[in-house]
Amino acid sequence: MGRKSLKDARRKEIIRAFYKVAKKEGLENASLAKVARLMDIHPSLIIHYFRSKEDLIFGLIEYILERYKLIYKAENSTLDTKERLVKIVGNLFSRKWNTLFDDGVFYSCYALIFRDKKVQAHYKTLHDSLRELFSSTLKEAKQEGLVNVQDVEATSDLIFIMVEGAYYYLGLINDKNEYQGKLKQYEQEALRLLGLN
Numbered sequence: 495m496g497r498k499s500l501k502d503a504r505r506k507e508i509i510r511a512f513y514k515v516a517k518k519e520g521l522e523n524a525s526l527a528k529v530a531r532l533m534d535i536h537p538s539l540i541i542h543y544f545r546s547k548e549d550l551i552f553g554l555i556e557y558i559l560e561r562y563k564l565i566y567k568a569e570n571s572t573l574d575t576k577e578r579l580v581k582i583v584g585n586l587f588s589r590k591w592n593t594l595f596d597d598g599v600f601y602s603c604y605a606l607i608f609r610d611k612k613v614q615a616h617y618k619t620l621h622d623s624l625r626e627l628f629s630s631t632l633k634e635a636k637q638e639g640l641v642n643v644q645d646v647e648a649t650s651d652l653i654f655i656m657v658e659g660a661y662y663y664l665g666l667i668n669d670k671n672e673y674q675g676k677l678k679q680y681e682q683e684a685l686r687l688l689g690l691n
Contacts, residue, residue, distance in 0.1 A: 504543060508550070517596045522602070563627065566627045653684045
């Protein structure tokens, strides 16, 4: 039991170092050697945990999922279902994503889905997991009569399409006021879809 947790801790440490290198130099320029240099260890130690850069990228995608799941946790646990749903929607349409993970690294990893079916499968799992977390709260709210949506899955999917499209588009906007205004507009539209505006 102790060995496994030590192995997991070491893997996470390597993934976080890989993330730092990718954030600073770009995913395409990140290498096992650069990660080893940052960690002040021999590259063979990284190869002990990750056979290749591709394996490390899969670990990085799982790390993205772990980070993004934080949108649904923490302060949300003490709220009732309606407050939790409103808080989650607020988090989805906030700058909180940007504090959890660097957009440049996220989109660099995402671009690999067009060339690598395994990366595509990992990203699909990531997105499906995030949608499921949102859907479960939405189902709970519907069961309690707090929202009036016909199809929970379809509504959840529409909101996530809005989130993903919003962040893609908002990455092009440098004006903070315009950025915040559009985020608020998208959040209000999502709440309207749920009948919570």
